[in-house]
Amino acid sequence: MNLLKDKRILIGITGGIAAYKVPEIIRRLQKKGAFVTVVLTNSGAKFVSTLTLSVLTNNRIYTGLFTGELPHIEQGRETDIIVVIPATYDFIGKISSGVADDLLSTLIPAADKKTIFFPSMNVRMFKNRILQSNIATLKKCGYTVIYPEEGELACGDVGLGRLPDYETTVAIIERELGDGYFEGKKVVVSVGGTEENIDPVRVISNRSSGRMGVEIGKAFWLRGAEVTLVVGRTNINIPDYLNIRVAKTVGRMYEILKKEIKSADILIMSAAVSDFIPLSPHKTKIKLRGEVTIKMKRGTDILKSLSKNKGNKIFVGFALEDRDLVKNGRKKLRGKGCDIIVANSINSIDSNSISGYIINKKGEEPFNLLKEEFAWKLTESVEQLIT
Ligand SMILES: Cc1cc2nc3c(=O)[nH]c(=O)nc-3n(C[C@H](O)[C@H](O)[C@H](O)COP(=O)(O)O)c2cc1C
Structure with missing residues (x-):
């Protein structure tokens, strides 16, 4: 908009x-x-x-x-x-x-x-x-x-x-010139991908650019909110008017979000948080002698963990799916205890546009939009939950 x-x-x-x-x-x-x-x-x-x-x-x-x-x-x-x-x-x-x-x-x-x-x-x-x-x-x-x-x-x-x-x-x-609808509200948005050390030189990460999270931050800010971005790995320019906390790893992102959410009204988890992280990162650079096996463990499910103390805050989760978007999205809506799940298709990652479904307890709505447009639409979906 x-x-x-x-x-x-x-x-x-x-x-x-x-x-x-x-x-x-x-x-x-x-x-x-x-x-x-x-x-x-x-x-x-x-x-x-x-x-x-x-x-x-x-x-x-x-x-x-x-x-x-x-x-x-x-x-x-x-x-x-x-x-x-x-x-x-x-x-x-x-x-x-x-x-x-x-x-x-x-x-x-x-x-x-x-x-x-x-x-x-x-x-x-x-x-x-x-x-x-x-x-x-x-x-x-x-x-x-x-x-x-x-x-x-x-x-x-x-x-x-x-x-x-x-x-x-x-x-x-x-x-x-906007409507100031979210004036007095604090919105926390997680942005970009996380990265975990394999050794001091190499990391495991994902292709999330952070564009979606930055656009969401801008849209809520333009509608009057105070916005804090909790940012992992991104190459997108973040405007000065958004507050930034840097959190590269899953553990750090969880720590910062736990603190930020205390004073927030709305949480948007748009970051692509690593599901798997190396079990024990090497202290020194791994020498390449033939094949290397890296054992992985499950990273913290940040949204699920935070939603235990959700109270009457609004939580929005993103789920990147390559099939059965509505079915999988609905499962995550229940499993992660949030108010909205944005189930988006795999080609939304590292792209200017995003397609999928906005799913809440009442139903689902398909969309296929530029990320800037979708961010605005998301503010309207959250507004509907408030009013
Ligand atoms: C070179 C120069 C630079 C000035 N810069 C400023 C400034 O940055 N901010 C300010 O409040 N006044 C500044 N002033 C003073 C104002 O120009 C002055 O108070 C003037 O009366 C303001 O008139 P106005 O408010 O009607 O535009 C500057 C004056 C000069 C000569």
Whole structure:
């Protein structure tokens, strides 16, 4: 699901050095189908040119309040969301104290639309108590304020003050346009394959890419959840906005999940956890002299073990099957004590798409979708269990 498609976004640019990043953010929003309008403060115009912005948006750039029209009313009326990026110390002070002395600061109270502020400034300015009190006022009044990240700042200082990276910034805007259904819920997703040592050099693993788990994490996050991924072996890029715990082996994954699940509401076990693990890994590299026999033992059945203390949490398991998907899936639904089993066919592994059945106590539903689409569908299946 693309929550940015056909959405009208008003970007307010104020006079911070991070304004140079905004053209790239606009481009990314447009690529996802959003229509962008820009309002610049006078100081904002010193950092990024109206020419660049008007070419990029194919639109007039609004700066002045006294133009003979009513831009502060019209532009606000036409938009789905207002995003102030970067939001300066000065501008946050203005809005929080009700000053409306230029187009952007007049438009925001007149529009009464969902508004996100992305503060960005020197670390001491950010920690200043007046700013912190102004941010608290904005939040109290229902505005969203996104805390800056820590790192090297344009002024040479190191600390809080940077904008989030491009991908995260766009995702935050997208999330604000969503329904926030899972707000206040914590979702834990296991991701990728596990790997077990045969010796210090070789491992036994599987072909799971981790794509499904990452997409599930993104979809629940976009619908408002706090998401933690417990990640085994994966080569998929994980966005900054998802929390990550690394767990390469079955044992480690079980340990971490046991801890994470305590504060979670929903568990999605999408990782391909090794069913067999070497009985006793060699301490030194195995010398190849003819045939080698590796004795294996059964790895922990994580889902079954965790479901003993499930309570009223929602558990979703994945079952990769090469035949009898519904029959085997149903058996696992009962045997592992979960609420949903996603029985998926063997060609879903290491692929962009997934096919199979969503099985719950009431019945089953077939699907054949891109993993990104399926992740969204899974959020809806979980929603149906809650409501
Ligand atoms: C080179 C330069 C860089 C600046 N960078 C920032 C910044 O990153 N964040 C900030 O809050 N203010 C910054 N300022 C100060 C603002 O531009 C100044 O407070 C201005 O009045 C803000 O106007 P506006 O809020 O109407 O856009 C900077 C000023 C200069 C000269």
